[in-house]
Amino acid sequence: MTDAQKFEAFLHNYQNMVFSTAMRLTANPAEAEDITQEVFLRAYERFEQLQDSPTVGGWLKTVATNLSLNHLSRYRSRWSFFSEMFRGNEEDDSVNAIEFPAETDVHEELAGAERKELVEQALQTLPTSQRVPLVLFHLEGLQYDEIAAQLGVSMGKVKTDIFRGREALRRKLRLKLAEETN
């Protein structure tokens, strides 16, 4: 097996993981594809060290996350992203006011694949300022302080945005909480 063939096999093994990370952060397939390509071009330059490394998945995810965040802050929504961030602190009084959904629980009605598609769509329609910290917390496993450091905002802002993101998802998905019935 030549080096090129080895790298192609490596690429096929990890491309979905890298693309998913970029896609969930950017919510844009074309941008996610560009970022995924850049991640693998960087991986190719270090392929000798990476191919046998047990932490290769973590390395790829970290690079994909960093490139996606750089992309978001530099290009597409440079101003709107940060203006949303600074606007967020003004509404603390209403932060816990939640709209509870109608009786129907869509969660129960949908089959697995269909439900996943619905969740994916709901996630991708969240505003960037809510989606990014939500993905970093739940899918990338970062803590609040790590997210705040990555995004360059306060921890309170991160908590508020994650809370709002969860609430928005709950409304979109009509998730029911056990507490709600009490």
Place this chain on the structure above:
Amino acid sequence: MTTWMRMNAAQENELEAAVGRELKSLGELPAPATLAARVMRRIEQRNAAPWYRRSWQTWPMSLQAAAVVILLAAFAGICLGFGGVTQTASATLEAQKHSAWFEQLGVVWSVLNALATAVVAMANHLGRGVIVAGVILILAAYAACAGMGTAYVRFALSRR
């Protein structure tokens, strides 16, 4: 029908767990079918480029070492040459006698020397305060350009 209420800590925890479950159940998205071919094509293009058009890190080890030696030698040469010329102007004059190439170099050197002397004389004449004020003015103009550019971008984007 919808109702409004406040969420308590237990509900918040439950919501966190519920959303976490939903998101973790998503699994991986399939990458576009063209992605692998696109990446491999880019890699082939990079590999096909001659070594001097690639990044330094990808050069062969021997060329990397040679490049470091040449750069160090060039740096040392410039430092020594500059020091030698400034310390002994006669060295340049001596060189002018020996070859036409050194003659041309001597002309260039004398022009540069005259320019440097003029700049130093002007700086002495103007005084430190004027020079500092000039530097501050240039920095302020640069900051104003950056500020106006930023304001323009924000204005243009806000109108979309």
